[in-house]
Amino acid sequence: MKRLSVLLPLLLLAAALPGRTALIDDMNAAREATRQGKLQQLVDITARTDGTALEMYPRYWLLAAQIDILPEAEVAAFLARYEGSPLADRLRGDWLKSLAKRGDWTVFEREWPRLVSWEAGSELHCDRLQLAIQRNDRALLAREGKPLWFTPRGLSDACAPVFEALFGMGLLDQEDGWRRLRLTFEANNPDFAAQLLPRLGLPAGIDAKRIRAVAANPTKALPTLALGTRGGRELALFAIGRAGRSDPDAGRALLARVAGQLPEADRRYAQSRLAYHAARRLDDRALDWYGDGLTLAQLDDESRDWYVRSALRLADWRAVANGIDAMPAEEQREVAWRYWRARAWQEAGKPAEAQQRFAELAGEHHFYGLLAREELGTVADTAAGHYKPSAEELLAVRQIPAVERALALLAMDWRSEAVREWNWGMRGLSDTQLLAAAEVARQSHWYDRAIYSAERTRTLHDFNLRFLAPYRDVTQGYARGLGLDEAWVYGLIRQESRFVQVARSGVGASGLMQLMPATARWVAKKMGVGYDAGAVNEVGTNVQLGTWYLKHVLDSLGSQPVLATAAYNAGPGRARNWRADRPLEGAIYAETIPFSETRDYVKKVMANAVYYAQAFGRGETSLKKRLGAIPPRGGNDAADDDDTP
DSSP states (O other): OOOOOOOOOGGGGGSOOOOHHHHHHHHHHHHHHHHHTOHHHHHHHHHHHTTSTTTHHHHHHHHHHTTTTOOHHHHHHHHHHTTTSHHHHHHHHHHHHHHHHHTOHHHHHHHGGGOOOOOTTSHHHHHHHHHHHHTTOHHHIIIIIHHHHSOSSOOOGGGHHHHHHHHHTTSSOHHHHHHHHHHHHHTTOHHHHHHHGGGGTSOTTOOHHHHHHHHHOHHHHGGGSOTTSHHHHHHHHHHHHHHHHHOHHHHHHHHHHHGGGSOHHHHHHHHHHHHHHHHHTTOTTHHHHHHSSOOGGGSOHHHHHHHHHHHHHTTOHHHHHHHHHTSOHHHHTSHHHHHHHHHHHHHTTOHHHHHHHHHHHHTSOSHHHHHHHHHTTOOOOOTTOBOOOOHHHHHHHHTSHHHHHHHHHHHTTOHHHHHHHHHHHTTTOOHHHHHHHHHHHHHTTOHHHHHHHHHTOSSOOBHHHHTOOTTHHHHHHHHHHHTOOHHHHHHHHHHHHTTOTTOBOTTSOBTTTTBOHHHHHHHHHHHTOOOOGGGTTSHHHHHHHHHHHHHHHHHHTTTOHHHHHHHHHHOHHHHHHTSOSSOEEHHHHHHTOSSHHHHHHHHHHHHHHHHHHHHHTOSOOOHHHHHOEEOOTTSSOOOOOTTOO
8 A cells, every 4th residue: 555645845834824715625625535535635635724723634534544554753743743632642542553453562552541532342442451461461451351341242353352361361250251141131132142152162051043032032932941051041031031121020920930940049130130120110019029039239230220219119218228228339429329318318207317418419510409409498599600701711712722623613514523622622621711611612602512611610600601592582482482481491402402403313303402303294284384304403493393392292291391301302102101100209200210311311301491490580490399299190191192203
């Protein structure tokens, strides 16, 4: 492969800087040339963009395309010239991968400490662990490598030599192989489970064909399993769990059929998984199933979480306390469990312990912090949080190289690259700098980054920047016209899109209110207005359709904002089914939503609404009152609209 150098003659450094339009054209052309592998064109563009704020991009693409054949000097020159930028870190990561492939561990070891961004279980991480193998660093392999094995999915090919070494060193053994197989079945990933069998020596009683049979029909497959083998028993446990995932009673029936042929530990395990599945399905019997011969110590973290949630739905505060106290110390420090433990103390008649925990939470700005404040007799107060940066502070932030590049990329509508640069530039900033950055973003109508920066402050806050309210003339009009609480609508939009007008989700939802195409089409038909798919991202159209749908969902769910919020994210049918046979405290309903995404969504939307009510000077500022009580199943529902998407 012919190598094309990015080290340009010095005379190019003095070349006239291109105008803004020419720069945009060059950058778009450079990105397209990269996609097409036209390296000579990239060299030409690099010459023209040199001296601009974005000069590193064509240079990076040119180097990255040739990373496996570049001499160290060219990589080092780029890293030195653009040190402290996200692209320099990215190129260093590319280079480290190449060095690992070449087996150049000396240079790899020197460069690794300078890398900023990498993820556990990634190719880069496993490359680093391969270096640990070369250096016989058993401590690092045990600390970072061994936990990767217990992942119920496949990892990078670079991790395979790490696992081989861990088994060879005795840091992993056959039991660990069986443990990962079970974790993979728990995650309902039978295809990957089949890939693990060679590591177990292709044990008797289990193979890919049998795994597929159990996955397809657990009830039919169970009698064919060889329960006298460990492989057969693991498949039986998979069959019981697979059936119990959708029907806990069916799972219990399968367990009863084979219980006498399973060791006690396997019976307890199957029982705990069935209790977990029942809890996830909000079955009131789950707590009894957990207590039928099981101890909290025998539950894994996930099962213990749902033990506590089951106890909350039944208002069994002793079980709530016991479940949280049985959690590892790190998990007990999570905000949800800190709040619910305090509530358990309160219900047990221990106000001193409860008040201390509420006081600790009250200084934090989130769902549980708001609830804790109200337990102490106060509500959210954002009046003091209005720090205004000076003109000098704003200018200083604009001159941060990553911010300068981010704003230039935003002007080109290269949003993903702009966001990466902006986020990089926020690292290590003080509270005053972060608020100045948030104001710079707001002035640029870059609302999601303004919120991002304002939310990162530690002690100095500006809630006007955290809870921006752009497009208010449009949103307020539609909300009031439908009788909707404006603060709630803004709370929802903030969570859906952070006011990115062109936001598009991975499943195809778009615009400020993240409407799915089918939903937008259905709403337009119901409203009697024309549907134009191209106009759904336009602010007025998106908010008009989105607020109408939100009002429709609210009315169909008995005017319960918590239910309507859950329905907006997960569908009205699910929101109805997540109720209980008795009234539920709104906070408990939110805490026990089975979908983690929706659970987090509802909490954030409802907390956002409180802050917006404060900002607008109208609306309910008590989160508890907003959450209210959720009526039981079958109560207070409007007739279902069968064609609701």
